[in-house]
Amino acid sequence: MALPKIVSRDEWLTAHKAFLTREKEATKARDALNAARRELPMAEVDKEYVLDGPSGKASLLDLFKGRRQLIVYHFMFHPDWNEGCPACSFLVDNFGNFAHLHRRDTSLAVVSRAPLSKLRAYQERMGWDFTWYSSEGSDFNYDFHVTLDEDKAPVWYNHKDRETLENEGLTGFHGMEVPGASVFLRDGDRIFHTYSTYARGTEVFVTTYHLLDLTALGRQEAWEKPRDRYTDPVRGIRRHDEYESE
Secondary structure (H helix, E strand, O other): OOOOOOOHHHHHHHHHHEEEEEHHHHHHHHHHHHHHOOOOOOEEEEOEEEEEEEEEEHOOOOOHOOOOEEEEEEEEOOOOOOOOOOHHHHOOOOOOHHHHHHHHOEEEEEEEEEEHHHHHHHHHOOOOOOOOOOOOOOOOOOOOOOOOOOOOOOOEEEEEHHHHHHHOOOOOOOEEEEEEEEEEEEEEOOOEEEEEEEHHHHHHHHHHHHHHHHOOOOOOEOOOOOOOOOOOOOOOOOOHHHHOOO
């Protein structure tokens, strides 16, 4: 196992001061990117969606719960499956206290295509307490490009058309579930779609990854570099970046 090089404290400090410069550059670049995201144009959502939730039928407006902003995580759960996507399950396991979002006038909801009965059974099994809605029977998943099915809508994922996706190795689009998150802003009863992110863009939800990225062993995934710092890489969970080329 090739662990980091052992050096004196002075050498350690020299290397870490140099790295801090790179970290500060990345932080400033991230701040600029976030500012640019906030300045992106938005599009009005003019279609009515009826979802199935814990309190019965719900419109997209209901998911805001009176707040101005709404973040939707599109959890991969095909109607034929008996349990949710392992990668999505890992992601929502990282959800924290939503009170801090609520304090800033923002709600978070999870939406999947499977029927509510399956969502409830899986949620109880996993011990989750977030609000989970079923989009079964609606166009919601297709319109926000997290179910790819040409019988329902043109294939479009991560802002790429079918030809581009196929060139990047993504195929098998009939009823395919893919990960993503969509963000909405409410102005009175008008709803606007402000942003969507897909594939590795959803890692923003995963605190475990961000904490492990601080460590010498990292996420302990087989794809990471350097690849020889652990004996048993984590396997069996499909990474969300497998839905796009790196």
